[in-house]
Amino acid sequence: MGSAPQRSPDPSDTGPSMADAPKNRPPNAPRDESSPNGSGSFEELRHLILAPEQEALERLHERIENPESRTDDVSGVVAEAIQRRREQGGSDALSEALAPTIETALRESVRKDPATLADALFPVMGPAIRRSILETLRSFLESFNQILDQSLSWQGMKWRLEAARTGRSFTEVALLHSLVFRVEQVFLIHKKTGLPIAHAVAPAVAMQDPSLVSGMLSAIQDFVRDSFHTGQSQGVNRMNVGDLDVWVEIGPYAILAAVIRGVAPRSVQDRMAETLEKLHAEYAAQMQSFNGDAAPFANANKELSRCLEAKFKEDSQPRGYGYAMVAGLLLLTVIGGWLGWRWWQYHRWNQLVETLDSQPGLTITSLAREHGRFVIRGLRDPLAPDPQKYVQDAQLDPSRAEFHWGAYYALDDPLIQQRAIAALAPPPGVTLSVKDGILRIDGQPSAKWLSDLGSRAILVPGVRAVDLGRFSPGQIAFDEAKTKIQATVVRFPLASSALSSAERANLRSLAPLIKEVLNSSATTQGTVTIEIVGHSDSTGAESANQNLSQRRADRVAWELIQLGAAETSLRAKGVATAEPLRPENNDENRQFNRSATFRVVVPPSNQP
Amino acid sequence: MIQKKICMLGSFAVGKTSLVRRFVESIFSETYHTTVGVKIDKKIVRIDGAEINLVLWDLYGDDDFQKIRWSYFQGSSGYLLVADGTRRATIDKAIELEERARKEIGAVPFVFVVNKCDLVDDWEFDPEMDARLAAKNWTVLRSSAKTGQGVDEAFSQLTRKIVG
Secondary structure: OOOOOOOOHHHOOOOHHHOOOOOOOOOOOOOOOOOOOOOHHHHHHHHHHHHHHHHHHHHHHHHHHHHHHHHHHHHHHHHHHHHHHHOOOOHHHHHHHHHHHHHHEEEEEEEHHHHHHHHHHHHHHHHHHHHHHHHHHHHHHHHHHHHHHHHHHHHHHHHHHHHHHHHOOOHHHHHOOOOOEEEEEEEEEEOOOHHHHEEEEEEOOOOOOOOHHHHHHHHHHHHHHHHHOOOOOOOOOOEEEOOOOEEEEEEEEEEEEEEEEEEOOOOHHHHHHHHHHHHHHHHHHHOOOOOOOOOOOHHHHHHOOOOOOOOEOOOHHHHHHHHHHHHHHHHHHHHHHHHHHHHHHHHHHHHHHHHHHOOEEEEEEEEEEEEEEEEEEEEOOOOOOOOOHHHHHOOOEEEEEEEEEEEOOOOOHHHHHHHHHHHHHHOOEEEEEEOOOOOEEOOOHHHHHHHHHHHHHHOOOOOOEEOOOOOHHHHHHHHHHHHHHHOOOEEEOOOOOOOOOHHHHHHHHHHHHHHHHOHHHHHOOOEEEEEEEEEEOOHHHOHHHHHHHHHHHHHHHHHHHHHHHHHHHHEEEEOOOOEEEEOOOOOOHHEEEEEEEEEEEOOHOOOO | OOEEEEEEEEEEOHHHHHHHHHEEEOOOOOOOHHHHEEEEEEEEEEEOOOOOOOEEEEEOEEEEOOOOOHHOOOOOOOOEEEEOOOOOOHHHHHHHHHHHHHHHOOOEEEEOOOOHHHHHHHHHHHOOHHHHHHHHHOOEOOOOOOOOOOHHHHHHHHHHHOOO
């Protein structure tokens, strides 16, 4: 204010308080010497001395009075003022002061046009949501991993057993065992009424109704205070039941009770005291006038939740994995052993099937395991061996074998042979054998049995052909005829070569056999002849006997020629007593030797 | 939800606990009575569409062995004063208890319940008692914990008095 302001004539600078200053003259203009008025000169003097201060005052006054200029002033410093306030550390009060306005502003903005705020928030919403989802997933994975670890470890199995025994969930048992301590529930209880003001509970904690528990807790406080005549501000601070503790902090209007499982550190109590103080600071008036309506304390729950601390045992990972590995190996061994045993069983049954399949008359089509039994399907010839026998031989459990057979005729030689024996009923002394489906006969079959053998044998399933070998029907007939012929004895009377009518009849019946022998196909390879041998008894002279026996042979030969035998095929020969049929020790035998016999002679090349 | 603490007051064996049992589902055992001297139960009552959570403090009856612990009575928004209609002494006691209650926590709403109205023939009422009660201008209800008569009404009347 030391120097007079150098003012330009600005119309805005004029105001009502300047009425006494000449309007048309600047303050430092040269004085008008011709002014006749004395008071005018006083005014002038005053003006000269006080004008600068006066004007400054007037300008200030105007700025204070004028809202517009005040606004201008504040607008110039408002940002700096807020910044300085923050620097001074008073941001809490500032935030508190501004919060309602900002909230209202935001609400108003959303009401007017939600898009504006949405656009502004858009860049932060995405990352926030992503982060929240990631956090959720991570915690889920962590607990999942933990549960997997615990499930595979020896400890995990013990817990599982305990859970089954006590009827609690595995999660609960695992939690209790890995817990150092956990604040499970926190109650903020109105001291006077015992009603709960707020209540916070940790996840998955079984809880009773908070109002009942609060009531009972405060009743116990009253009970103890009454019983031991302690002051109002004192009470039970700790209660302990098994591994559960109830810690109580007592404030002027409310008590804070925490239900703690395990052994909690002192810091939990500090935290409780701190919380209770804070709540009293914030809600003292509401607590004092509490009438059962917990609505004003809606935000207190958040504060209580901070007391829900928990600490878990450090996990000794290597040991856990060691157990997990041992358990895993054990499991693998058990599974491997079981699979091996199963394979071995199956292998043995497969071997049985191979054995069965190699048996004639058994054809296995499938082996399957059904309901613990081995089901074998295939075809079985009625003559095949009993498959159960092989099951027993293989030392397998017969009750586990189940057979399903279809009937068929096997074409294995041994079975065809059995079938042929059953169907053809060979007489004793005759053997049948089959090779490659061809039936072969050995022994002494009769011509009769052989006669239709060819047609009968071919009906036996599996018999492709019959190899009769030397037993051609012609050969058999030849042999039979030969035997009969050679067994024939033609008898003669004493010293005679005459044939009785009976002997002639005999020869007539012999004639077809003779013819058969001589014409037999079996003889095509050579000439068969029939020797007729004449015999005599030993009485009489040898020469006479020789003569007689020759005549007897000739007589028979002649008779046969008469009956149609070729003369060239017959040799008549008298042997007298040289080849007696019977030793002549009596008359009957001597008489028997008066005879002729036959010998069928087959050339050596034609002998079988 | 609004919560209210209410107490059950009355002589020994007038049926307070039976009335409560009629009225609530309980989690605590009745042995609490003889140990701590109080049993707490809860019941949600609807009054004009609003739900009120009543926390009932069933105080152990006044007898020669255990006196009522009046500290339990503190903070009560109201109480049910219970007497046994068949025992006149319990009505006298109720009058006494009401005076004591007023001294303890001031005038709070209460309802006087004369229990055992199923045995009304045995009631020991006389004109003198009637006049005495009438002079007090109490809300008097008759109830029977045995039949359930008047139980709900007693509690809802009390609630109405408290919140109204």
